[in-house]
Amino acid sequence: MIDRTSLARLSDAALERGLRELGTDLAVPASGPGIGDDAAARALRRIEAGADRPTRRLWPSGARPVRWALIAAVIALAILAAIAGAIGLGLPGIRIVPAPSGLPLGSSATVAPPASVRPGSSASPEFTGPALLGWNLGLGTSVEVARASAAVDFPVALPAASAGTGAPAAAWLLDGRLSLVWPTGPALPATQEAAIGLVLGEFRGSLDSGYFQKIIEPGTTLTVVTVGGTTGYWIAGTPHEIVFVDPSGIPVFDSHRLVGNTLLWAKGDVTYRLESALDRAAAIALAEAIRPEP
Amino acid sequence: MAYEELVRAYQDVAIRTAHLFAPDGDADDAVQEAFVKAHAALSRFRAGSPFRPWLLRIVANEARNRRRSAGRRAGLALRSAEDRRPGDVAPSPESAVLAAEQRDWLLAGVNALRDEDREVIAARFFLDLSEAEAAELLGVPRGTAKSRLSRALARLRSGLAGDDDGEVAR
Numbered sequence: 001m002i003d004r005t006s007l008a009r010l011s012d013a014a015l016e017r018g019l020r021e022l023g024t025d026l027a028v029p030a031s032g033p034g035i036g037d038d039a040a041a042r043a044l045r046r047i048e049a050g051a052d053r054p055t056r057r058l059w060p061s062g063a064r065p066v067r068w069a070l071i072a073a074v075i076a077l078a079i080l081a082a083i084a085g086a087i088g089l090g091l092p093g094i095r096i097v098p099a100p101s102g103l104p105l106g107s108s109a110t111v112a113p114p115a116s117v118r119p120g121s122s123a124s125p126e127f128t129g130p131a132l133l134g135w136n137l138g139l140g141t142s143v144e145v146a147r148a149s150a151a152v153d154f155p156v157a158l159p160a161a162s163a164g165t166g167a168p169a170a171a172w173l174l175d176g177r178l179s180l181v182w183p184t185g186p187a188l189p190a191t192q193e194a195a196i197g198l199v200l201g202e203f204r205g206s207l208d209s210g211y212f213q214k215i216i217e218p219g220t221t222l223t224v225v226t227v228g229g230t231t232g233y234w235i236a237g238t239p240h241e242i243v244f245v246d247p248s249g250i251p252v253f254d255s256h257r258l259v260g261n262t263l264l265w266a267k268g269d270v271t272y273r274l275e276s277a278l279d280r281a282a283a284i285a286l287a288e289a290i291r292p293e294p
Numbered sequence: 295m296a297y298e299e300l301v302r303a304y305q306d307v308a309i310r311t312a313h314l315f316a317p318d319g320d321a322d323d324a325v326q327e328a329f330v331k332a333h334a335a336l337s338r339f340r341a342g343s344p345f346r347p348w349l350l351r352i353v354a355n356e357a358r359n360r361r362r363s364a365g366r367r368a369g370l371a372l373r374s375a376e377d378r379r380p381g382d383v384a385p386s387p388e389s390a391v392l393a394a395e396q397r398d399w400l401l402a403g404v405n406a407l408r409d410e411d412r413e414v415i416a417a418r419f420f421l422d423l424s425e426a427e428a429a430e431l432l433g434v435p436r437g438t439a440k441s442r443l444s445r446a447l448a449r450l451r452s453g454l455a456g457d458d459d460g461e462v463a464r
Contacts, residue, residue, distance in 0.1 A: 004399045008455035010391075015447065016419060018391040022400050023420035028313035039322040040305040043329035044298055136310075136422050138303040138346065174303055193422065278305040 016170030131287070133170040133196060134181035140174025152178050154204050154270045155292035163187060163289040165198060185244040187286075189277045192258040200290070201273035225263070225280065228288045234280050263287055297336075301329050304349055307421070311350045311431075312357040314416040318368035319360035328353040347430035354413075354431060361378065369405030372398065403454045411446035419441055 010018060132142050147154040148171040156178065159165045164187035168180040180200045184190045188197025223234040263274040265281045274287055308328060312321035332352050390398065404412055417428035417439075429439035 004396075005455050007392075007396055007399055007403070008451045012447070014391055015451070018396070018400055019404075019415060019419035020422070021374075021392055022397055023422070025372050025397060026401075026420060028310050028317075031423075039309065039325035040301045040329060043333075044301060046326070046330050047297070047333050136307050138307065140303060143304075172316065175299060192424070231414070254431045 021165075028185040042164060046074070078098045131245075133183055134179065134199065136192075137168075137172075137179075137193075137199070139175070139179040139181075139199075140171035141172065143171045143173045144180075145169075145171045145180070148173075148180065149293060150176055152176060152202070152204075154202070156180075157202060157267075157270075157272065157290045159200075159286060160289045160291060163286055165286070168200070177201060197276065198286075199275040201275070202270060204270055223280070225284060227263070227284055228267075228292045230265060230267070232263060232284070232287070234261070234263055234283070236261040236280070267292075297333055300345075302348065305329075307346070308349065308353045311353045311421060314420055315413060315432065316357035316361040317370050319357050321357065324356035325353060327370050328356045331356070335370040344427060344430065347427040347428070350423075350431045351433055363413055370401065372401055399454065403450050406453050407446060410442065412440045414439060414446050415448060415450070 007015070007018070135142075143151050146167050151171075151173050153176070158168070158180070164185075165182055166185060167182075169183050170181045172179040172181070178201065180195060180202070182188055182198040182200075183195055184197035191197065191199075223236070225232045226235045260275050260277045261280075261282075261283065265272055265287055272287065272290065274283055274290075276283060276286070278286060296355060308325045309321055312324040312328075316324070326344065328349070332349050335352070347390070349426070386444065404415060407415070414428065414432060417423050417431050421428075421431075425440060425443075426436055428443075429436040432439055432442075
């Protein structure tokens with residue numbers, strides 16, 4: 001029998017799950033193209049107009065020592081990345097290098113700016129939905145799963161039916177980088193985000209202009225693996241931060257929240273990034289079952 | 295410019311945060327101001343710390359500043375079922391913990407909480423932040439966030455059970 005006081009008797013876990021459910025039902029914008037567009041666009045116009053300070057100046061007159069330190073660190077990493085590129089450790093759009101001394105273990109990777117999005121392939125215009133899976137991960141704007149392949153300029157790859165993952169529940173797009181998100185299921189145990197079983201990122205990488213730095217922190221391990229006969233990288237342990245540097249050299253900090261362990265590999269010039277709670281062998285098996293859609 | 299990419303990546307969660315922390319404030323305005331302030335403060339951002347809670351803390355502060363003080367405070371509202379669309383995270387009926395009616399009661403219970411309690415619940419469960427991220431967003435040590443959450447949940451239970459106005463011994 002349902003009554004109000006029965007709620008008070010729920011176990012801690014059930015009450016917390018109930019609150020998460022409630023969260024998806026709140027009439028506050030949760031995800032979808034256009035929700036924050038207005039505020040974001042106005043903020044960017046103000047910044048561009050110099051409302052706070054010039055955006056493109058490499059050495060702001062008021063630069064604090066910490067900023068210099070950050071810039072120096074990023075430059076050091078860039079040099080390391082270049083060295084790693086020279087020795088051939090990497091994938092299209094990503095280079096992975098040992099961390100600067102001082103970190104017990106780690107590496108950095110560079111990721112080229114994403115390929116351009118096909119014109120006219122923007123996501124659906126309405127923003128009605130409550131939370132789509134992955135809405136809070138900073139993956140960009142949502143695009144209908146069925147239209148994901150029209151939104152990028154490379155063939156979208158999905159796990160074969162035999163992998164048992166089912167279809168993705170949501171797709172997100174950020175500057176040509178596609179992220180597909182699956183709920184948990186028999187083949188996909190819960191990640192650090194309880195509702196999410198798998199995040200598959202796909203993007204066209206290139207090494208010729210600009211880059212991202214991916215810094216792997218202490219507590220993170222990097223293992224070179226083989227995925228379908230080609231080199232891949234297995235990154236496990238502590239979630240890590242990403243620093244990227246814009247073309248004028250300004251370092252920007254991002255924290256794409258990792259939901260689990262990450263497997264990186266490439267086919268042709270498309271790089272894939274699989275994030276899940278699967279162990280290494282299972283992640284590689286799943287990666288090998290991921291093929292471009294016919 | 296790279297900052298634009300960051301803004302676009304986080305604009306949705308920023309708007310949601312503003313709505314959750316000040317349901318009666320001007321969310322768009324708060325988010326706009328927060329992005330401008332975050333840009334100006336980027337040099338004070340500590341490398342290696344998570345960006346999302348740092349940004350959302352600025353958003354929450356801006357939203358609180360815009361809370362309309364006059365009159366009764368507005369509470370969070372539920373979305374009706376017909377607003378849902380396929381692919382939503384909405385639990386299927388058989389896996390849902392709560393019946394629709396219970397969800398209304400739970401929401402009323404959350405709305406009846408004091409701001410401090412509602413905010414820690416919003417950070418952990420409505421924004422799905424980790425304990426560490428929630429602490430950063432709320433600007434308190436992690437241990438404080440943890441004890442604040444357990445007290446908030448106790449007061450929520452107490453309110454649901456019909457005890458006075460949700461107060462419990464601390």
